[in-house]
Amino acid sequence: MRIIWQGLKVTFGMFLVAGLVFASSVFAVLLYAKATGKEQAFFASGTVLPVKSSIKPVQVIEATPKPVREKLKSAMIDAPVVKQLPELPAGCEITSLTMLLQFSGVNKNKIELAHEMPKDNTPVSLNTDGSIAYWGNPNTGFVGDVTRNQRGFGIYHAGLFPLLKAYIPSAIDVTGESFDMYEEQVARGIPVIVWTTIDYNIPYKWVTWDTPIGPLQTSFAEHAVLLVGYDEDNVYLNDPLSGKKQLKVNKAQFIESWAAMGKQGLTYLLPIK
Known part of the structure; x- marks a missing residue:
């Protein structure tokens, strides 16, 4: 046992x-x-x-922050200046577009572009006091006669943008963006069409009329220029009305007039190489 x-x-x-x-x-x-x-x-x-595991081992990579591009304190572009007068007394916008296109290398003149410009041909109707009751809308196309042989007004960013886009596919509508963005665009070497007033001040008189797409409030002091430069205190403009190149205007004053006219602007992007 x-x-x-x-x-x-x-x-x-x-x-x-x-x-x-x-x-x-x-x-x-x-x-x-x-x-x-x-x-x-x-x-x-x-x-x-x-x-075989479906889980891949985690690869630890040290984060490398991208360098932040500091905006230049000043910039200036040598863009061609074109006068709207005498042929186009109401053609500040199409003349500013001419300057931008010529700068980009598009060989077009203001008369050719004026014929191609979108138009709102709505006839004007007046009130008994002579004020405008009904007319076209500048966001649709040019309102009135650009030669001012008859009553003429102008065109806004939305109306002009398709023509810019037709010649420069990378065109962008920067309406409503900050003015810092406009300056950054100039710092990159590209001008901006900007809506302002003839004297670069907030309009002292506004008018309102009805249009096919709703009422419009605007000013007959409406104007468009080509923004070509800036520094800490001023902006520099190619003004189609005076024909002056790199015209210096107080920045704060100019921004107020631009804001009053709806912060409108058109430009384009450089192609990615």
């Missing part, structure tokens, strides 16, 4: 050792899988087979 009991203890000890060896082997495999990112699959047969 004692011999049998000794044999059982030896047999039990062998199974215990074998179990510990097996368990340590499995633990070692799992530890290896954890360290290497590989998973293991245990099949009914007891065979351990590697399974």
Whole structure:
């Protein structure tokens, strides 16, 4: 009986050792899988087979901040200046477009572009006091006669934009953007058509008339110029009415007039090389 009991203890000890060896082997495999990112699959047969993990190890990359481009304190562009007079007394916008297109390399003159300009041919209707009751909308096209042989007014950004886009596919309407954005555009070397007033002041008189797309409030002092430069205190304009190049105007005053006329502006983007 004692011999049998000794044999059982030896047999039990062998199974215990074998179990510990097996368990340590499995633990070692799992530890290896954890360290290497590989998973293991245990099949009914007891065979351990590697399974390709769908989880990729995380690659730690140090963040490198992109350099912030500081806006230049001043910039100036040498763009051609074109006079609207004598042919186009009401053509400040189309003449400003002519300057922008010529700067970009498009060989078009103001008369050619005036013929191509979108127009709102809605006839004018007057009130009994002579004020305008109903007329065209400058966001649709040029209102009136650009030569002022008859009553003529002007055109806004939305009306002029399609013509700019036809010649420069990268044209953008920057109406409503901050004036800082306009200056950044000039710093990149591209002028901006900007709506202001003839004397660069807030209009002292506003007029309102109805149009096919709703009422319009505006000023007959409305004007458009080409923004070609700026510094901390001034802006510099190619003015089609005076024919002056890089005309210096107080920046704060100019921004007020631009804001009063709806913060309108047109320009274009340089192609990505």
